[in-house]
Amino acid sequence: MSSPLARPYTPVGPNLSIFDPLFIGLDEFGQPVHLSLIYRNILLGGEPGAGKSSLLNNVVGHAALSDDTDLVLIDGKLVELGLWRECADVFVGPDLDHAIDTLERLQKVMDNRYEYLDSQRRQKIVRDDVMRRILLAIDELAYFSATVGTKIEQDHFSALNRDIAARGRAVGIVDASATQRPSSDIIPTSLRCLFAWRWAGRCVDDSSSDVVLGHGWTNRGYSAARIDPNNQGEGLLLAEDGIPVALKAAHMTNDDIIRVADYAASVRRTRAANATTPNLGAVA
């Protein structure tokens, strides 16, 4: 089986699919790096300013231009993903109750989809399935799991996110979570292991880098603490079956994002107006 990193071709939007490879940046030789999101989750970690939100915007941008994908965006800072609000089926700002309510509904969608697959004697959705794919993007994870609300609410949020990351992939739900607090309480091993893709931007120390990439990578010579703090967007990208590769993340300026988001929103409005089939996976 070829590596998901090796897929060479991405069509031009708006006919993108979340099944198509996502262009995510350049490797240390200046070569484009693509990755496949479907059936996988992506975790982004690193110190403030490392470039996580910028990279997450690439992920959301690809999904926004993907005709088969709904967006569920949860943004503790409101402004990191806020430019995609018009494209989103659900947009959650710094509101833990709303975030929990949204994840509970997503969990229900996930359960319904499993019942449907079971009734069809199938294990996972495929490209020509009627079920729409869903991107769940969360920035900043720690805001909801450790900062606001009570411990019970935070744990409930974390449990929901973990369940969706664990069971959502086969039913077309991709979880992309970012945090500037890569510590074991925010990203326990049990959560990290659910993310096939992990990108560590500049980290304050080796142990933070290992929290994102996995224990032992620093000892093998891969630590995001060695990244120049002035080199924003530079990081180490790890696929589940590989070794970390240096990646300079693709970067969209604010104006770029506004242009892409406005275009994607208008395509989505047109599609919704012309829709003839019900949306089986709607979370809105």
Ligand SMILES: Nc1ncnc2c1ncn2[C@@H]1O[C@H](COP(=O)(O)OP(=O)(O)OP(=O)(O)O)[C@@H](O)[C@H]1O
């Ligand atoms: N790939 C990139 N190429 C060039 N510049 C970048 C790149 N990524 C980020 N930057 C620059 O770094 C700044 C901070 O990036 P970003 O907001 O993505 O960091 P962050 O890790 O999300 O920080 P925080 O945790 O504080 O939100 C951006 O405003 C941009 O100027």
